[in-house]
Amino acid sequence: MEVKRTVPVKLDVPDERRDDLHTTIEQFNDAANYTIQNGRNDDGYLILNKSKIHDRVYYDLRDQTDLPSNLCVRAYSKAVEAMKSTVADWKKGNSRPLPRFNEPSAVYDKRTLTIYDRSATLSTVNGRVEVEYVIGDYQRSYLDDDEYERRMGTLHYREDEDAFYLHIVVMKEVEQREGVRVLGVDLNLKNVAVTSTGTFYDGGRLLWGQNHHFRVRRSLQDKDTRSAKQTLQQVSGRENRFVLDRLHTLSRRLVDEARNYNCAFIAVERLTNIRDRLDNGNDCIKRQMHNWAFRELREMLAYKAAEHGIRVEDVNPAFTSQTCSRCGHQSSTNRDSSTGWFSCNECGTEYDGDYNAAKNIGMRLVTLPSGKRPDGLGNGQLALKSGTLNGSGDYTAHDDVSADQESTDKPTTSVVGR
Numbered sequence: 001m002e003v004k005r006t007v008p009v010k011l012d013v014p015d016e017r018r019d020d021l022h023t024t025i026e027q028f029n030d031a032a033n034y035t036i037q038n039g040r041n042d043d044g045y046l047i048l049n050k051s052k053i054h055d056r057v058y059y060d061l062r063d064q065t066d067l068p069s070n071l072c073v074r075a076y077s078k079a080v081e082a083m084k085s086t087v088a089d090w091k092k093g094n095s096r097p098l099p100r101f102n103e104p105s106a107v108y109d110k111r112t113l114t115i116y117d118r119s120a121t122l123s124t125v126n127g128r129v130e131v132e133y134v135i136g137d138y139q140r141s142y143l144d145d146d147e148y149e150r151r152m153g154t155l156h157y158r159e160d161e162d163a164f165y166l167h168i169v170v171m172k173e174v175e176q177r178e179g180v181r182v183l184g185v186d187l188n189l190k191n192v193a194v195t196s197t198g199t200f201y202d203g204g205r206l207l208w209g210q211n212h213h214f215r216v217r218r219s220l221q222d223k224d225t226r227s228a229k230q231t232l233q234q235v236s237g238r239e240n241r242f243v244l245d246r247l248h249t250l251s252r253r254l255v256d257e258a259r260n261y262n263c264a265f266i267a268v269e270r271l272t273n274i275r276d277r278l279d280n281g282n283d284c285i286k287r288q289m290h291n292w293a294f295r296e297l298r299e300m301l302a303y304k305a306a307e308h309g310i311r312v313e314d315v316n317p318a319f320t321s322q323t324c325s326r327c328g329h330q331s332s333t334n335r336d337s338s339t340g341w342f343s344c345n346e347c348g349t350e351y352d353g354d355y356n357a358a359k360n361i362g363m364r365l366v367t368l369p370s371g372k373r374p375d376g377l378g379n380g381q382l383a384l385k386s387g388t389l390n391g392s393g394d395y396t397a398h399d400d401v402s403a404d405q406e407s408t409d410k411p412t413t414s415v416v417g418r
Contacts, residue, residue, distance in 0.1 A: 003306045004171045007142045008156075010134040011120075011164040020124040021164055025157060027065040027125060028106035031075035032082075034061065036098050039083060046083050053080055066125035070111040078107050104157035115150040115168060117143055122155060122166075131164070147172045177309035179264040180380045181388060184362020185254060185301075186320070186354050187269060187294060190340075192250055194354040196362040197261055198385045201250055244296075251300035258310050261383040265374065266305055267365035269317035271295055313374055315364040317357075324349055325359035359384075367391045 013021060035057050039047050047053045053076050061072040082099040089096050112123040118135075121128045133139070142148055148170035156165045184196035193201040258266050271294050302312040321342075323330040329346035335353045336343070342353040359382065366380035366389075373380070381388040387397040 001174055001176045001306060001309065001311065002171055003174045003303065004169060005142055005148070005303065007139055007168045007170060009139050009143075009166045009168055011166055012132040012134050013129070013164050014131075017124075017126075017129045018164075020126045020129055021122070021155065022157065023126075024067070024071070024122075024124040025104050025106045025155065027067050028071060028075050029101040029103075031061045031065055031067060031072055032079040032101040034064070035076040035079035036083065036100070039079065046087060048080060048084050048087065050077055050080050068112065068123045068125075070109065071106070071123055074107045074109060074112065104159070106155045107152070108155060109152045113153050113166075115153065120153070120166060131166075142170050143168075145170075145172075174306060174309050176311065176376060177264040178376075179262055180376075180378050181261060181263040181383045182265045182267050182362045182365050182377075182380050183254075183258045183261060183263040183383050184358045184360070184365075185266060185268045186358035186361055187297070188354055191354045193254060193297075194352070194358045195254070195257060196355075196359045197257065197383055198355060199257060200352075200354070201253065247297050247300055251297060251304050254301055255304045255308060255310065258305065258383075259308055263383050264310060265365065265377060265380070266301065266310060266312045267315050267362045268298060268301070268312060269320070269361055270314040271298060311374060311376075313365055315361055315368075317361060320357045320360035320364065321353060323356075323360055325351070325356045325363065363389065363391075 035053065038057055038060070039053055041047055041052075047056060054073070057076055058072060061067065061075065062069065065072070067075065078101070079099075082101075086096060086098055108122060114121045119130060119132050121130045133143075135143070143150075149172065151169045151171055153169060154167045156167060157163075158165060182196075186194045188194070191200050191202060254266065298312070305312050319330055322332055322334050324334060324342075324344035324347060326349045327344060327347040329344055331345050334342055334344055335356075340353040342351045342356040344350070362382045365374075365377070366382050368374075368377075379390060381390050381396075384395075387395055389395055
């Protein structure tokens with residue numbers, strides 16, 4: 001399986017070449033926006049084929065910008081990918097406008113970017129520019145690893161630092177982990193993540209931090225002074241770093257748990273409309289869900305797991321919170337929405353609701369039809385604290401526990417960020 005990393009590297013750009021990079025980024029965005037504006041055929045439909053879009057806009061981009069030919073190609077390719085994503089949302093019934101590019105960034109490939117160990121050269125509107133890296137141990141660990149192939153990069157300008165960064169994409173092949181065990185993971189707010197093995201990752205510290213930063217931001221916005229605006233920008237940066245740090249901690253612990261239980265797969269709920277599913281009408285909860293980075297956590301979990309040959313798979317989460325993970329009985333009254341406690345109306349089994357959902361999510365991957373099952377899963381087994389369950393519901397205890405311990409295991413709580 002392929003492991004991909006994006007390594008952000010700060011660039012030491014010669015003063016006399018900074019304007020060249022600024023102009024290149026500006027014209028790159030202009031080229032992408034021009035593609036969006038002119039990317040329809042004679043019948044008014046968006047052109048999603050890159051060969052056809054080339055004929056439509058390439059020569060105009062060459063005439064209207066100073067970009068090298070390969071950067072023109074990267075610009076219209078970026079626009080096409082964005083249009084494809086928009087059309088996919090339209091087909092699902094989600095209304096959204098066509099994208100517009102105004103972020104200070106430009107995409108490079110091997111023809112427009114040469115990556116060395118401690119420097120790089122980039123194509124610009126005024127020839128090539130050579131830049132040195134300003135890096136730390138994290139960047140060195142990837143740039144000096146011969147197993148990683150350097151593929152491409154994205155040039156970014158960070159206004160708050162007045163600095164250019166090159167986000168270098170590196171890739172390597174990792175052997176997929178053998179085995180058929182699946183770790184089920186339920187994502188939420190109070191319990192950021194709960195696993196089928198009964199570990200609860202408490203999100204209290206994370207929510208406290210987000211609420212604290214929200215109150216600070218609101219206070220600064222009310223003042224509306226120059227000093228307050230500068231402080232507001234600093235606070236936003238601190239909040240982003242705060243959240244990312246805890247997401248990295250959580251994703252790393254989830255991967256460690258999967259390894260400890262010898263799991264080759266991690267099952268997570270598909271994120272489509274997750275905020276709507278968790279909405280309980282509370283304005284505070286709505287704000288927290290808006291700020292909560294579900295997708296970032298999913299991406300971090302996937303790339304950290306891939307380094308160890310573990311695959312992260314999405315499953316349909318429909319009714320996983322209403323279905324008993326022991327007998328399969330589904331009812332909207334099984335779970336108390338105010339307490340989150342699950343009590344099956346059919347068999348009387350009681351669980352924490354998130355723990356019950358985590359087991360259902362893992363079992364949903366295990367019981368997929370053979371034609372839809374991920375390669376290598378075979379006759380999957382759901383990992384529990386004291387054993388495993390197969391697709392038929394047969395329980396197998398670990399060697400050092402009794403066969404009935406699964407029903408009495410006590411969940412463990414882990415606080416994210418400690």
